[in-house]
Amino acid sequence: MNQRIEGIGMTSRRTRERMIARLKELGISHSELLRVMLETPRHLFVEEALQSRAYEDTALPIGFNQTISQPYIVARMTELLLEWGPLDKVLEVGTGSGYQTAILAQLAKRVHSVERIYPLQQRARRCLQDLKLRNVRLKHSDGGWGWEEYAPYDAILVAAAPSEIPETLLAQMGRRSIMIIPVGQGRTQILHRVTRTEVSLEVEEIEPVNFVPFLPGVL
Numbered sequence: 001m002n003q004r005i006e007g008i009g010m011t012s013r014r015t016r017e018r019m020i021a022r023l024k025e026l027g028i029s030h031s032e033l034l035r036v037m038l039e040t041p042r043h044l045f046v047e048e049a050l051q052s053r054a055y056e057d058t059a060l061p062i063g064f065n066q067t068i069s070q071p072y073i074v075a076r077m078t079e080l081l082l083e084w085g086p087l088d089k090v091l092e093v094g095t096g097s098g099y100q101t102a103i104l105a106q107l108a109k110r111v112h113s114v115e116r117i118y119p120l121q122q123r124a125r126r127c128l129q130d131l132k133l134r135n136v137r138l139k140h141s142d143g144g145w146g147w148e149e150y151a152p153y154d155a156i157l158v159a160a161a162p163s164e165i166p167e168t169l170l171a172q173m174g175r176r177s178i179m180i181i182p183v184g185q186g187r188t189q190i191l192h193r194v195t196r197t198e199v200s201l202e203v204e205e206i207e208p209v210n211f212v213p214f215l216p217g218v219l
């Protein structure tokens, strides 16, 4: 790997190792996930002025009023998906910086990700290309419509909070599938896990979270 991707100083391996130690303290235990998060250069997904903070366990601004998700949240949501089973085809709603997409791409066979803000999507595309992650398809659209063309999905991960679970996304879940989605408004959002089997559809509350709102239309 070249030095830009490998990182130096505040983006070095030692700094990343501290982030992983923090995730373990918070209860993340999936070893392959932790390895992928150690290896993935989160600093590439934020602007240069913020790169020294890229391995702190916090959300950071990425422009357009949006944020790159907090590492713990990325880890938690991904771990919930992995606990459910092997990930074949995943839909992500809210590509944002592309960081969560990059993590998923290394743990799933294929990732389809939609983003409503075009410049963010373009930036994410460049980062994912730099990391040579080729099992990712990106689309500029309102994720309220899901991505019908490739449905059904084994797993859906939503990175913005709607006030209720969109029916369209439920309809794009496969026969045995999982969706992780924050639901609620303002400061009262709860992460939800929806699991579907041949005979049941279960919705569980996981924990309080703080996401940007799920908004309609495209920019």
Ligand code: SAH
Pocket (backbone or CB within 6 Å): 066, 067, 068, 069, 070, 093, 094, 095, 096, 097, 098, 099, 100, 101, 114, 115, 116, 117, 120, 141, 142, 143, 144, 159, 160, 212, 213, 214, 215, 216, 217
């Ligand atoms: N996981 C991303 C999170 C970005 S923030 C990261 O770590 O970078 C959530 C993203 O969801 C924002 O980029 C926002 O523009 C996008 N978003 C919000 N509502 C959306 C919708 N209806 N369809 C697609 N993307 C949406």
